[in-house]
Amino acid sequence: MQRRMPRVRLHAFPSSIAPGMQALFPPRRFVLPERHVQLPGGIRIELYQPAPRDHLMAHDHDVACLNLVLDGAITETRADGRRELTMGCLSLLPRHTVHEVEVAARAASVLHVEFSGAFLERLPARFQDALPGNWVQDANSLALAKRFRAELQHADALSSLAFEALSIEALMHLLRQHESGHASVPAWLAELAAGWRDDPGRPVRIAECARVQGLSAAGLARSFKRHFGQTIGDYVLELRIEAACRELEQGRESLSDIAARLGFADQSHFTRAFRRVLGATPKVYRDRERRTPATGAFRA
Numbered sequence: 438m439q440r441r442m443p444r445v446r447l448h449a450f451p452s453s454i455a456p457g458m459q460a461l462f463p464p465r466r467f468v469l470p471e472r473h474v475q476l477p478g479g480i481r482i483e484l485y486q487p488a489p490r491d492h493l494m495a496h497d498h499d500v501a502c503l504n505l506v507l508d509g510a511i512t513e514t515r516a517d518g519r520r521e522l523t524m525g526c527l528s529l530l531p532r533h534t535v536h537e538v539e540v541a542a543r544a545a546s547v548l549h550v551e552f553s554g555a556f557l558e559r560l561p562a563r564f565q566d567a568l569p570g571n572w573v574q575d576a577n578s579l580a581l582a583k584r585f586r587a588e589l590q591h592a593d594a595l596s597s598l599a600f601e602a603l604s605i606e607a608l609m610h611l612l613r614q615h616e617s618g619h620a621s622v623p624a625w626l627a628e629l630a631a632g633w634r635d636d637p638g639r640p641v642r643i644a645e646c647a648r649v650q651g652l653s654a655a656g657l658a659r660s661f662k663r664h665f666g667q668t669i670g671d672y673v674l675e676l677r678i679e680a681a682c683r684e685l686e687q688g689r690e691s692l693s694d695i696a697a698r699l700g701f702a703d704q705s706h707f708t709r710a711f712r713r714v715l716g717a718t719p720k721v722y723r724d725r726e727r728r729t730p731a732t733g734a735f736r737a
Contacts, residue, residue: 476601479553487540495537501568502551503607504528507582509545511538520572523631525579529611531568548585550604569615574622576666581607622664625650637676638700643669678714685723692719
């Protein structure tokens, strides 16, 4: 699969660039996507995996686009302010929106989706004249991130259709949230969830977390489920299983070591939970992944 230079223009944006961060050339991982696919109807998807602390200076795109953070965290700066985007956060960038991007202390994975002018003509007239430049992070955007990651991991001959559907769903979600005025996840709750994403093996102490925010444990649980669409226990379990899958695919650690590091009581607990979520034991999953070749249109 060939790589191509993105259609961007660099700008001077001195108010938000820290001294010493301006570089002559942007980081290579921000210029060349790890993977990309051109879809019918004027949609293009690119996967970027910049390194920790990478910084892409102020630039704009000649098409409307959205970014979806699949892993890690980035900070996006526009003329109207800065915002940290963590896993599951969607960001809509109208055509020619000047912005810059900085990666947090660990590597990130960001899906960049571009929509051509021909595609935007299918939208209602009010959006053709001016797209909103909003951010969204909620249960639906988190679910979209999970579905994109799953499709990327197991791409096949049908993945192009799946990517097209997911891209349109992401854009529609941003536009509907803008029109409804729904609020995204509160900052304190997003920070709490991000802590578990960064370290899935961290103990879940709901009462302690609730006390810090001046809430009851039941109140925290209700707030979390309202914004993320699942209980704290289910959310953390999914993160632990996802992390376990990555370790199993790499084939480096023993099952007992993976279980201990990810917060399971022991290997038996890990095996039961893994089988309940994915329908297979960790050993069966690892053996299957070793035998599965990389296929599909959206492979590196």
